[in-house]
Amino acid sequence: MAPEADVRPFEAPAPRRGPSPRVLLAVAVGGFAGGEARYLLGLAFPTSRGGFPATTFAVNISGAFVLALLLVLIxxxxxPTKYVRPLWCTGFCGAYTTFSTWMVDTDRLVSAGRYGLAAANLFGALAAGLLATMLGVSLGRWRTLR
Structure with missing residues (x-):
């Protein structure tokens, strides 16, 4: 007769704790500030109908730079800190930058027959965002070498 296998009754895994209320508050405060900053920039520099969405472009590129720089520094x-990354990276930069508005702006340009501007917005933002990210990382790492 074969030896009995070590059989244990099914045990549910321990419930996973979510982020602390203070971390969630940091994300919320950062999100409020980032969303407000983007909103105010949109009011200050509106895009004309069929025009290039320069404000969304600038917001996303500057957000990519700031996020990259902050992540290197953090x-x-x-x-190490518990609240800086949720406040600034997840909260502020997450609400400040906007993938959805970038795509809506691109769709509006296509719908208006402004195919060149739509392509410039789509591919220009990708290229400029990558360059801004590389610059932010480089600047942050250069800072560590000093």
Whole structure:
């Protein structure tokens, strides 16, 4: 007769705790500030109908730069902290930048027959965002070498 296998009754895994209320508050405060900043920039620099969405473009590119720079500083330079990344990276930069508006702006340009501007917006934002990210990372790492 074969030896009995070690059989244990089914145990449900321990429930996973979510983020602390303070971390959620940091994300919410950052999100409010980032969303408000983007909203106010949109009011200050509106895009004309069929025109190039320069404000959304600038917001997304500057957001890519700031996020990259912050992540290098937070992860590689500054002492560990529990709230800076949720506040600034997830909250502020997450609400400040906007993928959805970028796509809606591109769709509006296509619908208006402004195919060149639509392509410039779509591919220009990708290229400029990548360059801004590379610049932010480079600047952050250059700062660590000093």
């Amino acid at each position: 992860l590689e330079v500054w002492r």
